[in-house]
Amino acid sequence: MYAWIFRHLPGPLWLRIATSVLLVFAALVLMAQFLFPWMSTFTPFTDSTIGSATQP
């Protein structure tokens, strides 16, 4: 799958490597911004309040 994506990137080899690095970085940013905060709602680390966790 990743080999297929790499083969279909445009440009010479150096450009394809640069594009791959950029894509990986973009994936990391997206995960840290959206995926991980959502996943963290399922972990027990952040329940430090008494009573309902979503107190006003």
Add this chain to the structure above:
Amino acid sequence: MVLQEKARTGTAPGPGVVILRGTVQVLGELLITAGIVLLLFVGWQLWWTNVESDARQSAIIKEFAQDLGADAPTSSPSAPGAVNYGAPVVSAAPGHAGTIGIMYIPRFGANYTRPIVQGTTGDVLDTLGLGHYSNTAMPGAVGNFAVAGHRQTHGAVLDSIHTLVPGDKIYVQTKDGYYVYVFRNNQIVLPSRTDVLEPVPTRPGLTPTESFLTMTSCNPRFGSQERIIAYALLDSWRPASAGPPAEIAAQVAAAIGDG
């Protein structure tokens, strides 16, 4: 992978085998990706959230220091005697996510300075610092000034809560002055025990005559089956113009600079 396939072209595989091989390869790559994502999540949760929250909280303390203005003394001009400054000034509660002040707990380290922010929702506790239960008293008021903080991740503001020893001082600085609380005891309770937030903690219905500070956090560390509660009592108060208590003068100077 590609080279191996080329090497085997002597015996051309049927179209079914090619599709199967491709499917298995994509599936394998997706599973490896999922594993890497989970490892990255662990790193993000246990390390990066602390980096992010620490930076944000330092920025809040800087903003708070700027709001104090340049005239706030950071050293005590008078001798640290038992001067009685009268009844503590109680400021009005700020709006949600507004900064109430800074907490200094020398037991947690000489550099322990964390902002106290109004509200106990995720947006406050996850990034801004200690969250004040908005339905409880403000610092210095007769009643219960209750705050929550994370034991782990997102700054881990109350990670060392179990190390407090009776008699330890907990300092709260607001724009009005310094409130010195003395740690009394801690208690481990179930998460449903909202009576720890009562004006007299765990004694609903009683009219308070003293000023309490109650801190709540997760227990055990890395878990949430219980809550650890730390109770402290107001010992003394001094207005901002009198400067910080001598014991934390260096910490205050480091945290809020010279105005």
